[in-house]
Amino acid sequence: MSLFGRALADGDRLEVAGTAVTLKVNRRARRVSLRLDRTRREIVATAPSPRRLPEAAAFARARAGWIAERIAELPDATPIHPGMVLTVFGEPVRLEAGSGRAKWLPAAHGEPSRITAMGEGEGYARAVILVLKKRAATVLGERTEVYAAMLGVEPPKVTVADAKGRWGSCRPGLRGHPASIRYSWRLALAPFDVADYVAAHECAHLLELNHGPRFWAHVKALVGEVKPHREWLRAEGARLHAFGR
Structure with a gap:
């Protein structure tokens, strides 16, 4: 054949x-x-x-x-449109139509956080996703710095992408080049504790480029029990990847 x-x-x-x-x-x-x-x-x-x-x-x-x-059996694609309420790192966030550059507006005066963006259809969706990527980079970057300090290693370069197969990946520093960690921006749609676990997981790889006992000991020292977070990602990962499709 x-x-x-x-x-x-x-x-x-x-x-x-x-x-x-x-x-x-x-x-x-x-x-x-x-x-x-x-x-x-x-x-x-x-x-x-x-x-x-x-x-x-x-x-x-x-x-x-x-x-x-x-x-x-997979979840249907979830198109992005004004009026939606997302959960971003466990926080409700309302999508609104707006003028000018797409932006994140923090919660205030009893109102939830908001994302405002121009356009409609795919243009609107792209603008919202850009804001979510920036939010993911900020939050995951902060957590990465915290865990790198706890592990006694230099903080790596952090980037976000729309990875399909992994929630995060770690590349060790070699020949004078700093280490780097790349996260899926879709972690922003997960509960904070789940995304935080992924940050701890990838930071542990700065010390152990494997999934052996010493690696898991580092992860558990950072965030405690990991099973609930891993199970959440297995159960809900497809839904996160369906968002915006």
Whole structure:
């Protein structure tokens, strides 16, 4: 079996039941399997070796009904529009139409925080997301500085992006270059404690580039029990990624 006239390869994509299916090779796998990637809203078909990728592709096509059911279970996309009330780091925030540059207005006089932006449709959504990214960079940057100080390391450079597969990633400092941590801006839509856990998690990687016992000891020393936060992200991650789609 081939794709576009060539043999199938790790990372190739096909479409089954209107859904993207990514082919992956995992040499530790014992059999061909399918799994739902909730954040990317796609299916991953895994094969133990490159030669079994055609089998993985055929298996995905044979399970078209299962794939359609799993995708249907995902939360619907959440378009952004004036009048919505979001929860940003656990705080209610109302979206409003406004003039001039999009901005964040802190809570005052008994009113919740607000985001005001011009435009409509996709233009309005882009403006709101830009404000949310800035808010995420500010809050997560502050928490990163706190945890870096607690761990006795230099604060890394912090950036935010719309990562699909990870809530955060850490790159250690090398050859005179400072360490850096990148977060998904969608953490702004999570409860503060959950986003704070991700910051602690990534900062712990500044000391341990693994997920071994010493790594988890650092994380727990910073934020205590991590299981509730990890479970929240597994349960609600797809909803966060559906926002603004």
